[in-house]
Amino acid sequence: MKKVYILLFMMFILSGCIAFENNESLMKPPKPVSKINTVIQSFLPSDASIIKATTGNYVNSYSLIDLDEDGLFELVVFYTVQKEASVQGMVLKEEDGEWDIVQTFEGDGNALYELDFIDVTNDGILDIIAGFSFSDAYEVRGLVMYQYDGYKIKRNFYTSYTYKVIDDVNEDGVKDITIILLDENHISNKVTVFNYVNLEMKLVDSLTLKPNMIEYYNITSGLVSLEQEKGIVLDAVSETQTAYTNILLFDGSNLKSVFNGEQEINDKLYRLNSEDINHDGIIEIGIPRVPVGYEDTDDRYIPYIDSYYRWDGDKGIQFVSERYINYAYDYRYELPWIPENVTIESDLDYKEIQFISTADQSLLFDIYVIPIEKGDQLEGKIVLARKGNYVYCTTVNDKTLQRRFQLLY
Secondary structure, three states, X not given: OHHHHHHHHHHHHHHOHHHHOOHHHHOOOOOOHHHHHHHHHHHOOOOEEEOOOOEOOOOOOOEEEOOOOOXXXXXXXXXXXXXXXXXXXXXXXXXXXXXXXXXXXXXXXXEEEEEEEEOOOOOOOOEEEEEEEOOOOOOOEEEEEEEEOOOOEEEEEEEEEOEEEEEOOOOOXXXXXXXXXXXXXXXXXXXXXXXXXXXXXXXXXXEEOOOOEEEEEEEEEEEOOOOOOEEEEEEEEEOOOOEEEEEEEEEOOEEEEOOOOOOOOOOEOOOOOOEOOOOOOEOEEEEEEOOOOOOOOOHHHOOOEEEEEEEOHHHOEEEEEEEEEEOOOOEEEEEOOOHHHEEEEEOOOOOEEEEEEOOOOOEEEEEEEEEHHXXXXXXXXXXXXXXXXXXXXXXXXXXXXXXXXXXXX
């Protein structure tokens, strides 16, 4: 009788195993790329050429994505045809194993600069946000937002732009589009925020920024202070080739520029990205520091230290941490000391780096890069890492300090 129960139980498990499958096992595997390309070509005009975005997260020849989250993929393709002046777009949808065209739509410009799929209309469906460029004015581009409802594509918003940020900066629960526009001569510099309200994109606020910026080389958004204020951090290069950081945030319903004067405490000698350096969720401002003793040295021979500061409202900027990056030999060192207490000494080719106390000139830590074939130079040194043809060493027997050494790649 016991065997019968066991047999019945096994039959039950085997017959009902499908009910216990997870979602991943029920998903259809993606179709081979060759078949997708064949499908796309079958819907394109004979003289069409598929184009890719120049930058961004979607730089393939097509995007396979579930825009309306109905479990079925859409294919989004951009292309040009000889007889049309501007870029064209096309959306295909798969139903019952067959692809059919949803709609073709008009783009802008003669090249696709960037592409995003983000819900800015707050309807639970991803919007197609495409930036188009022009060969005669590359830095001034056209940004178009297309709204998709599962059946058709609607062009819902257009603006000229140079850079964009898509995030809920004003924290109203809906992602907004922040536009930064530089004029052709880089004199005018304006930022504008748009939000989707009452079925259309509306201007929330705009602000004129510090003039004469050549470019913004790094733009990021997120928390910018201990008070959990959300903002946009802009790293820019001015006409004098010096760098500069600004923070944009909302003060009530108004857009506010934290730094916008002629001389700022966060002016930089060279480009250094602002980032969340200590992984606390807050974006810190990166400012290169000239070590003590190098004030009158040619730029080419200064071992700059990258310092990072947090904006603390009325308190200005507060020091967070420092690191030294040796790009010649692909390593970095996270400094545990405060800036005024440490400087650097280096040989001419940066193979020997010493961190020196400014108080008593004592050695705090050192790093030696030794070619493998010169193994005799390893005597008396502690190996930190090996890479390629080099051994990285120190003479300081302190594991806490040693752990701050990292290879870049």
